[in-house]
Amino acid sequence: MNRILIKNAKIVNEGTIFEGDVLIEDDLIVEIAESISAKSSQCKIIDAEGNYLIPGAIDDQVHFREPGLTYKGDIESESKAAVAGGITSYIEQPNTVPNAVTQEILEEKYKIAAEKSYANYSFMMGATNDNLEEVLKTNPKNVAGIKIFLGSSTGNMLVDNEATLEKIFSSTPMLIAVHCEDETTIKNNLEKYKEEFGEDVPVTVHHLIRSEEACYISSSKAIALAKKTGARLHIFHLSTAKEMDLFTNKIPLEDKKITAEVCVHHLWFTNEDYATKGNLIKWNPAVKTANDRKVLWEALLDDRIDVIATDHAPHTLEEKKLPYLKAPSGGPLVQHAVVAMFEAHHQGKISIEKIVEKMCHNPAKIFKIEKRGFIKEGYYADLVIINSGLPWSVKKENILAKCGWSPFEGFTFKSRITHTFVNGQLVYTAFKVKEIRAGKRLLFDR
Known part of the structure; x- marks a missing residue:
C-alpha cells in the first residue's frame, strides 16, 4: 500500500x-x-x-495539441507542465487534428492520455454544423461536455448555423461550453483596419478587431438560446466589462444553469501590454482594456464569474514571431496559472480561499467531477x-x-x-x- x-x-x-x-x-x-x-x-x-x-487545480480549458499538432505541444509535455504548476486535472478541447467530432476520434484521444498523461484528463466532444448525431452519443459519465465554437479560432470549428445550434442546445442534456465571438463583427473590424494599415496591421489593434461588441453579441445570443431551451451553458474565457452584465450572483452555484469562466491572461494583462509583449499575448478572445480587467476582477470576486482557467494553447516561438495577421492566437499558461493567482493574492486582489474556490472547488462542481477538487x-x-x-x-x-x-x-x-x-x-x-x-x-x- x-x-x-x-x-x-x-x-x-x-x-x-x-x-x-x-x-x-x-x-x-x-x-x-x-x-x-x-x-x-x-x-x-x-x-x-x-x-x-490546496486541492489540485482543475483547469477546465486547455489545448494540448495532440493529435495532429504535436510540434506545438503534446499530452505528455503539457501535462508535465500542468503538474509542475499545481494543475492535477484538465479538460482538453476538440480542435486538434483531426477535430474530435466523432466518438471514435474522441476515444482515440483518451487512449493516448491513458498512456501519456501525468495529470487527470477529460476531453470535450466537439460540435459542428453537421454532427448532431455523433454529439448525442456522448456519454455524460466519462466525457466532460460538448464544446461549441461560436467564433472561429485555431482549428476552424465554427458553428454558425442557427437551426443546428438550437437543436444542439435543446437536445443535449450535457454541459455545453462555448467560445463566444461574433464572426461578422470581427470580419468587418478586420477589413476596416486592413484598409487603414494594409497587410501590416499591428497587434496593438487586436482588441479592437476582436472587440468588446463581438464578444457581447455572441455571449448574449448564447445566453438567450440557453434560456430558451433550458440548456446547461458554460461560457469560456470572458474578456469584457460589458459581458459581466449578463451574469448573476443571486443564486448558489449549484442552482446556476449558466456559468462563467475567466482566464489568467485576461486578469493579468491589458491592451497596453501589446506594445512590449506583441503576439505573445495575442489570444482569442483578445486581452482588452484596463477597465475590462478591473470589472472582470470585480465579477470574479462577487461570484458572477465562477471559474479561473488558462485556455493553455501553445504555439512555437517561430509562429508567434510572424506578422500579426499570420501569427496564431494562444499561449502556454498551465505552469504559471496557480502562482500567478497567488501573486494577485500578494497584491491584495484575492484571498487564497477564493483562489481555491475558483480553481479547484467550482470546476469540480460545475462539471460534477467525481471525488476531486476538495480536500476531503x-x-x-x-x-x-x-x-x-x-x-x-x-x-x-x-x-x-x-x-x-x-x-x-x-x-x-x-x-x-x-x-x-x-x-x-x-x-x-x-x-x-x-x-x-x-x-x-x-x-x-x-
Whole structure:
C-alpha cells in the first residue's frame, strides 16, 4: 500500500484555512486531523513546514495539441507542465487534428492520455454544423461536455448555423461550453483596419478587431438560446466589462444553469501590454482594456464569474514571431496559472480561499467531477503544497511546455509550488516532474 502522511500544513478547503495533517492511502485521502501519527514505518512522511496545502487545480480549458499538432505541444509535455504548476486535472478541447467530432476520434484521444498523461484528463466532444448525431452519443459519465465554437479560432470549428445550434442546445442534456465571438463583427473590424494599415496591421489593434461588441453579441445570443431551451451553458474565457452584465450572483452555484469562466491572461494583462509583449499575448478572445480587467476582477470576486482557467494553447516561438495577421492566437499558461493567482493574492486582489474556490472547488462542481477538487476524506489525493514566500523567476530553462516560451518570462513570482500529488502519487518534488504518469480519466457524477 502507498501510504503518505503530510504533516504541518495550512490546509485550504471550502472557505477556511486550518493547520493540520493529511493521510493518504493508495490514491485516496483517508484522514484529515489536527495531528496524525504515522503508525507504520512504511508510511512516508512529508513535512509541509507550515506551507499551504490546496486541492489540485482543475483547469477546465486547455489545448494540448495532440493529435495532429504535436510540434506545438503534446499530452505528455503539457501535462508535465500542468503538474509542475499545481494543475492535477484538465479538460482538453476538440480542435486538434483531426477535430474530435466523432466518438471514435474522441476515444482515440483518451487512449493516448491513458498512456501519456501525468495529470487527470477529460476531453470535450466537439460540435459542428453537421454532427448532431455523433454529439448525442456522448456519454455524460466519462466525457466532460460538448464544446461549441461560436467564433472561429485555431482549428476552424465554427458553428454558425442557427437551426443546428438550437437543436444542439435543446437536445443535449450535457454541459455545453462555448467560445463566444461574433464572426461578422470581427470580419468587418478586420477589413476596416486592413484598409487603414494594409497587410501590416499591428497587434496593438487586436482588441479592437476582436472587440468588446463581438464578444457581447455572441455571449448574449448564447445566453438567450440557453434560456430558451433550458440548456446547461458554460461560457469560456470572458474578456469584457460589458459581458459581466449578463451574469448573476443571486443564486448558489449549484442552482446556476449558466456559468462563467475567466482566464489568467485576461486578469493579468491589458491592451497596453501589446506594445512590449506583441503576439505573445495575442489570444482569442483578445486581452482588452484596463477597465475590462478591473470589472472582470470585480465579477470574479462577487461570484458572477465562477471559474479561473488558462485556455493553455501553445504555439512555437517561430509562429508567434510572424506578422500579426499570420501569427496564431494562444499561449502556454498551465505552469504559471496557480502562482500567478497567488501573486494577485500578494497584491491584495484575492484571498487564497477564493483562489481555491475558483480553481479547484467550482470546476469540480460545475462539471460534477467525481471525488476531486476538495480536500476531503474519501476523495482522490490530488494535492499541492505551495510555499508563498519562495521567490523564483520564469526563465527559458525552467519552462516545461514544449513550445519553450511563456508570456511570464522574466517575471519573478513570490510563491512556488514544492509538491504535487496526483491520485496519491508524488509526481512533482524538488522542482522536478518525476517519471510517474499517474493521471486517470475523470468521471462525472451525472
